[in-house]
Amino acid sequence: MPDHDAIYKSEAETYDLLISKQPSLYDVIESIQPVEGLDILDLGAGSGRLTRVLAPKAKSILAIDASEAMLQVTADKLQEAGLLNWATRVADHRDLPVLDNSYDLIVSGWSICYLGSSGDPNWKENIHQVMAEIKRVLRPGGSAIIFENFGTGSTVPSPPSFLRAYFDLLEKEYGMSHTWIRTDYQFDSLEEAERLSRFFFGDDLAQQVIREGWIQLPECAGVWWLRFPPTSRIPRF
Template sequence: MPNHTSIYENEAEKYHELISKQADLDLWIEEIRPLNGLDIVDLGAGTGRFTASLAAKAKSIIALDASEAMLRITADRLTQAGLTNWRTQASDHRKLPLEDQSADLIVAGWSICYLGSTNVQDWEQNIHQVIGEIKRVLRSNGTVIIFETLGTGHDTPTAPDFLKSYYSMLVNNYGFSHKWIRTDYTFDSLLQAEELTRFFFGEELAERVINQNLVHLPECAGIWWLQLPQV
């Protein structure tokens, strides 16, 4: 399996090329929480998958990520779009550089999982810290929406074994609602599909792409969300 930490630091442009082959997810977010006029935080913003599209409707948006290289692409995209209601900052999900009750909406896409994998030491404490920070930063009636993988190359949800306990914790310990959606990739060619799949997902899936001619690569994702009570 490729080293994702290295990819995020050293190959951010190629990672952005990969995720650009997926459809926007704004409608799924707006179905849970309308965006107009909100102060938004994007955790694990990466190259701006959410930030770049949400910023146009937000009052303000803060993009946080562990990788400065990824955030530079986000900043370039927002600048090129002529937007000024944003800032980026490198940070750890377990200690957010944000004031108490300063956000209406927090979105986190495919990033908390790196702290919640059962392959990681103290993963349960990690999730406790992350959820605690999210609740600290959200205002009364604030909303958190988390996207995570339910299987690339699968037509129906197939959660990785090492993430099942984290997903269960979100529902059973913290009261999140959840559903699943499709987040398929549509590549320009089989060559591109093979190259980008091998780059991020590894040899096994890349070989499937070649053997099954998967220019359209299925993927499932889970959405977990929680709204804080009105105080």
């Protein structure tokens, strides 16, 4: 499996090309929480997959990520679009450098999972810290929406085994609603499909792309959301 940390630090442009092959998630977010006029925090923004589609409607948007290189791609794209209502900041999900009750909506795409892998002995505490931070910075009545991998190369949900306990935690301990959607990659050619799938997902999936002749690489994404009312409480451990 490719080293994603290294990709995020040194190959942000290629990563951005990969995710540009997926559909916009604006309508999914809008169906859960209308975004116009909101102050929005994009947690683990990466190269701006969500930031760039939400910024035109938001009052303000802050993109946070651990990778400065990824945030530079985000900044470049927002500047090209002529938008002025945004900022970027390098930070850890578990210690957000923002004030209490400062955002109406928090979104996070394919990011919190890196702290929730069962291969990390501290995964559960990591998730508790992230959720406590989300609750801290949301305004009363604010919403959180999380997107995660629910099966790449599959037309039906097939979540990675090492993330299933994290997903269960979101629903059972934090009461988040859940559904799944298709987020297929639509490549320009089989060569591009093979090259970009190998770049991020590794040799096994790339070989499957070749065998299946997939110019459209199927993928499922899980979606979790929750509105935090004024009386909501995040469990403390």
